[in-house]
């Protein structure tokens with residue numbers, strides 16, 4: 249680790265571990281159990297846990313001191329996300345590391361004063377309202393409409409795949425304020441509380457069992473003061489938040505590989521001088537290399553952020569590698585486990601506590617979540633390699 253992290257970062261990590269080790273074990277255990285059940289839905293204990301971290305000054309470690317942060321770099325917040333993930337605890341990443349920093353870049357002074365202290369205290373949780381039934385990859389065709397009405401806007405339409413909407417306090421919402429043919433030049437960005445009149449949320453359960461949502465707007469009223477950026481100029485805030493979000497994916501494959509190796513070791517598959525054991529060691533070794541590469545891609549992004557750059561193609565490389573690796577590892581796990589691999593999570597008979605079976609169901613979803621891998625390949629070709637659009 250010394251080769252990629254400096255002494256200052258290793259000291260930070262040691263301090264963080266001491267702090268986490270000293271937290272109330274009952275709070276940590278309750279939060280962990282809830283988080284393992286569905287990491288896409290931070291709920292009551294997760295919120296209590298994040299508020300504890302906020303109150304103790306451990307949220308927003310990379311935020312500038314003027315916004316109440318510790319003034320460290322994105323590398324420390326990346327390290328913190330990794331440490332929390334390894335302990336299977338929530339990290340509030342989307343809100344803290346995507347919405348917060350985007351607000352710092354494009355929010356007004358009033359918006360920063362209104363939201364940043366509460367985000368840093370762990371009080372707010374944002375859901376992202378971009379995708380619609382007919383606007384996913386082609387987000388610039390979105391149709392949910394906001395029409396000017398006095399000192400505010402009236403919003404009508406529908407979002408889909410709005411993960412966390414049922415537990416979030418606020419929605420980061422992209423809507424059409426211009427003409428459809430203006431495409432991304434006619435899109436504005438707003439913040440609205442999730443409990444505002446005119447919002448209805450219905451669940452969608454993914455094949456991994458995690459919940460996401462459809463969200464409907466019926467004359468939702470949003471004050472103009474809650475528009476992020478100028479009217480019709482919300483696109484850069486949308487893209488910036490997405491790039492911040494994609495950069496922090498990397499922890500899951502390491503955990504999934506550990507489930508696989510622990511199970512294989514327990515079943516004696518890695519023992520002895522047999523052809524099967526050597527073959528399996530080779531496959532596991534290859535996955536371990538890929539897990540390290542995944543970590544280094546994410547660290548490269550954190551380093552870019554630390555140096556004041558927003559990763560674009562780099563974030564896409566990271567997202568593809570992470571998502572596809574998860575699937576490869578779970579495929580290997582299920583091949584090894586064989587028929588018993590179909591025993592679902594929750595059964596006492598499920599090998600590896602059902603984590604590989606669950607991983608196989610849930611990992612393909614991430615070919616789509618955060619922007620599909622095909623679209624990431626486009627971004628790598630055009631923005632990364634400079635090929636024509």
Ligand SMILES: Cc1cc2nc3c(=O)[nH]c(=O)nc-3n(C[C@H](O)[C@H](O)[C@H](O)COP(=O)(O)OP(=O)(O)OC[C@H]3O[C@@H](n4cnc5c(N)ncnc54)[C@H](O)[C@@H]3O)c2cc1C
Pocket residue numbers: 375376377378379380381382383384385386408409410411412454460613614616617618619620621622623626
């Ligand atoms: C688990 C999960 C969580 C999500 N969470 C959120 C969230 O919180 N908020 C939110 O707003 N959205 C969220 N999404 C939505 C996600 O961003 C979209 O699914 C994604 O952008 C793709 O849109 P789509 O589903 O409409 O597929 P489509 O855009 O219709 O794509 C269908 C297929 O066509 C391919 N395709 C489309 N256009 C091109 C092209 N130009 N070149 C090559 N191939 C192309 C795609 O790669 C894909 O394989 C989530 C999705 C999932 C699965």
